[in-house]
Amino acid sequence: MRIGSAKQSYRVDEALFDSTTQQTWFGVLVLMLAAFPFVANDYWLYLACLVSINIASTIGLNILTGYTGLVSLGQAAFMGLGAYTVAILQIRYGTPFLLNLLAGGVVAMIGGIVVGLPSLRVKGLYLAIATIAAGFMTHFLFSHWASLTGGTGGLTVPPATFLGNELDTSFRIYWFVVPITVLMLFGAANLFRTRIGRAFIAIRDRDISAAVLGIPLLRYKLMSFALSSFYAGVAGGMFAYFFRLVTPESFPLIMSIFFLAAVIVGGMGTILGSVLGAVFMTLVPELLKLIVGWLPLGGNATLVLSPVRTIVFGLMIVLFLILEPHGLAEIWRRIRRVFHLWPFRT
Amino acid sequence: MQMKKWITALTAASAMTMAASASAQQEDIVLGGSIPMTGVFAFAGIAIDQGIKDYVKMLNDAGGIKGRKVLYVPEDTAYKVDQSMAAYKKITSQHKVNLYYADSTGFSKTVNPEIERAGSILMTGASFGKEINDPKKYPSQFMVGPDYTEMVSILLNYIAKTKPGAKVALVYSDTEFGRDPVDEARDTAKKLNLNMVAEIVTPPTSVDVSAEVIKLRRAAPDYTIFHGYVLAPIPEFINQAKSLGMKTEFMGTFWSMDHQTVMRMGDNADGFMGVMPYRYYYDTEGKSPMLEKIRQLRPEYQTTGYTQGFLAAMLLTEAAKRTLDAGKPLTGSNMKTALNSISNFDTGGLIGTPISIKGNSIPVGRVYKADMKQKKMVPASDWITLK
Numbered sequence: 001m002r003i004g005s006a007k008q009s010y011r012v013d014e015a016l017f018d019s020t021t022q023q024t025w026f027g028v029l030v031l032m033l034a035a036f037p038f039v040a041n042d043y044w045l046y047l048a049c050l051v052s053i054n055i056a057s058t059i060g061l062n063i064l065t066g067y068t069g070l071v072s073l074g075q076a077a078f079m080g081l082g083a084y085t086v087a088i089l090q091i092r093y094g095t096p097f098l099l100n101l102l103a104g105g106v107v108a109m110i111g112g113i114v115v116g117l118p119s120l121r122v123k124g125l126y127l128a129i130a131t132i133a134a135g136f137m138t139h140f141l142f143s144h145w146a147s148l149t150g151g152t153g154g155l156t157v158p159p160a161t162f163l164g165n166e167l168d169t170s171f172r173i174y175w176f177v178v179p180i181t182v183l184m185l186f187g188a189a190n191l192f193r194t195r196i197g198r199a200f201i202a203i204r205d206r207d208i209s210a211a212v213l214g215i216p217l218l219r220y221k222l223m224s225f226a227l228s229s230f231y232a233g234v235a236g237g238m239f240a241y242f243f244r245l246v247t248p249e250s251f252p253l254i255m256s257i258f259f260l261a262a263v264i265v266g267g268m269g270t271i272l273g274s275v276l277g278a279v280f281m282t283l284v285p286e287l288l289k290l291i292v293g294w295l296p297l298g299g300n301a302t303l304v305l306s307p308v309r310t311i312v313f314g315l316m317i318v319l320f321l322i323l324e325p326h327g328l329a330e331i332w333r334r335i336r337r338v339f340h341l342w343p344f345r346t
Numbered sequence: 347m348q349m350k351k352w353i354t355a356l357t358a359a360s361a362m363t364m365a366a367s368a369s370a371q372q373e374d375i376v377l378g379g380s381i382p383m384t385g386v387f388a389f390a391g392i393a394i395d396q397g398i399k400d401y402v403k404m405l406n407d408a409g410g411i412k413g414r415k416v417l418y419v420p421e422d423t424a425y426k427v428d429q430s431m432a433a434y435k436k437i438t439s440q441h442k443v444n445l446y447y448a449d450s451t452g453f454s455k456t457v458n459p460e461i462e463r464a465g466s467i468l469m470t471g472a473s474f475g476k477e478i479n480d481p482k483k484y485p486s487q488f489m490v491g492p493d494y495t496e497m498v499s500i501l502l503n504y505i506a507k508t509k510p511g512a513k514v515a516l517v518y519s520d521t522e523f524g525r526d527p528v529d530e531a532r533d534t535a536k537k538l539n540l541n542m543v544a545e546i547v548t549p550p551t552s553v554d555v556s557a558e559v560i561k562l563r564r565a566a567p568d569y570t571i572f573h574g575y576v577l578a579p580i581p582e583f584i585n586q587a588k589s590l591g592m593k594t595e596f597m598g599t600f601w602s603m604d605h606q607t608v609m610r611m612g613d614n615a616d617g618f619m620g621v622m623p624y625r626y627y628y629d630t631e632g633k634s635p636m637l638e639k640i641r642q643l644r645p646e647y648q649t650t651g652y653t654q655g656f657l658a659a660m661l662l663t664e665a666a667k668r669t670l671d672a673g674k675p676l677t678g679s680n681m682k683t684a685l686n687s688i689s690n691f692d693t694g695g696l697i698g699t700p701i702s703i704k705g706n707s708i709p710v711g712r713v714y715k716a717d718m719k720q721k722k723m724v725p726a727s728d729w730i731t732l733k
Contacts, residue, residue, distance in 0.1 A: 250427070
């Protein structure tokens with residue numbers, strides 16, 4: 001049983017890492033992340049970068065949906081806004097990539113505020129449908145404003161450069177994608193220790209009560225939309241540098257559903273849930289592919305097992321929702337509790 | 347004496363190492379593939395996979411390429427670019443890949459910087475996107491047929507020859523695939539003195555097309571070319587147009603021209619025409635020994651996707667063979683040069699005319715027509731090669 005974690009001040013109580021064990025494990029994690037590119041092959045590095053980008057976007061959606069209770073199916077559209085902004089800035093002006101990412105976030109944020117305007121009037125499914133409109137509008141914009149966006153053919157993005165080095169391989173991209181995502185994770189974790197984050201949670205739990213408590217609903221809802229889409233915009237920017245190609249078809253509605261699924265599977269309203277959800281949604285199909293590859297079936301196994309793999313993945317999502325509606329984060333919390341309380345059970 | 351033993355042992359060891367490295371040079375030629383076996387293009391991906399597998403097996407059974415076997419390594423991509431990239435990374439991490447089959451235009455464009463960096467891969471795939479048909483921008487890629495713009499040009503050439511000055515309408519989907527040939531089709535029509543009377547754009551799998559059919563009726567074209575679809579909304583267009591008494595001839599491009607796809611359109615599709623770069627499975631006209639072999643191997647109908655995969659494997663391995671014959675290493679540029687040396691090449695009848703590959707495409711095709719009585723696609727023109 002873990003002992004010695006008595007808190008003697010509010011500051012210690014609110015600390016992000018409230019024990020030395022946590023700090024040690026976080027240090028180990030950072031070391032592992034730093035060592036990963038040197039031991040992993042190109043395939044795993046690619047997946048690590050993809051997971052990282054997906055985590056960034058999932059945290060954004062979790063701020064909006066998990067913490068503020070506003071359902072959105074426009075995350076892919078905001079990612080698209082960020083990706084196109086970054087692509088255009090990089091191609092036309094060659095500005096530094098960090099500035100481009102920031103600009104991508106800001107443009108997506110403006111888009112988020114516009115799309116978030118109906119959020120005071122409509123909630124739940126109605127809001128979800130309203131946010132789908134963002135996808136249609138951005139798709140139209142990307143495919144028809146050809147002089148700026150390259151039309152349906154899209155834009156080929158030159159690689160980001162850092163100190164004269166082109167970030168054109170998964171190994172190099174890893175070093176800018178992962179730290180940015182870690183920073184965004186810390187940003188989100190800290191957000192919920194501030195007045196703004198608390199207001200989001202109050203709105204989620206009962207918006208009328210929040211209004212009675214003096215929280216201006218529209219302002220905070222729009223703020224939540226702005227933050228969420230900023231995260232999506234930055235993730236979209238990283239997507240643009242990672243894939244080096246943005247087209248109107250790069251950001252379909254199914255992508256928004258992917259992020260919503262990641263939030264739900266991971267655990268709504270938890271930062272860890274965003275990470276676990278994005279990892280699950282990105283890596284489980286790949287792991288299933290690996291498992292299928294290991295099975296000694298021979299013949300045309302790829303052909304036969306590909307649909308089976310898709311069904312298993314779908315079933316896993318359904319089972320999660322039935323057996324663990326609080327998501328993977330809750331499972332993790334339970335595992336931790338077992339270690340904390342050991343040798344006792346409850 | 348002791349020294350002599352050491353020298354002998356070292357000489358033997360180095361000889362063995364050299365022998366081992368000589369045999370290592372005889373390693374397999376690897377053909378990787380991002381293949382959509384699930385998702386919206388699974389119908390094509392499964393056929394393509396089978397076509398590649400069959401050709402590779404035939405080649406290996408006949409001794410491979412200069413004694414080297416071809417190893418085909420496919421991965422499912424669900425027709426998603428990120429999964430295709432993952433498949434590419436996975437396959438290239440596990441094997442020394444020489445040849446690659448790509449599943450989409452999006453992936454072909456996305457992976458291009460990687461292919462250029464690797465410098466050791468020749469790529470083809472399911473894309474007929476015009477953008478890929480640029481040897482400068484995509485020097486290590488090619489396509490197994492004409493690009494979409496060339497397909498529409500073949501149709502327009504056929505129309506200009508059959509009915510000079512005809513009125514033509516273009517119906518296309520609001521996607522990269524659909525918009526691909528539109529601009530050049532306009533110019534080609536002008537050059538061929540054809541009258542482009544309508545351009546109608548629809549969502550990719552649109553169901554209600556009544557407004558578009560009315561537009562089409564108003565334009566009263568002699569020919570209507572569909573592009574950017576597989577099946578829907580083509581049958582709906584044809585059914586509504588016929589019920590309105592329209593006399594226009596309907597045409598399609600490669601992905602909507604498979605026998606099974608056309609037959610699913612129903613009896614109203616009798617006379618539906620379109621461009622096809624390959625002979626159909628049941629086409630017995632002329633000499634086609636390879637098609638004969640396929641028919642023996644697989645007695646049931648094989649789709650045009652199968653032929654596309656089969657031919658892709660044939661051309662990729664032909665490029666590898668020519669490179670090895672010239673005593674050059676299997677680099678992307680050497681294989682591309684070898685591929686471009688293909689002139690008047692007999693595909694065993696898969697394409698009904700000898701082919702030459704000058705750039706990134708094979709601008710050859712034939713207009714076929716649906717004959718619903720015979721339940722077959724029958725030739726409506728000779729093979730048309732664009733200059």
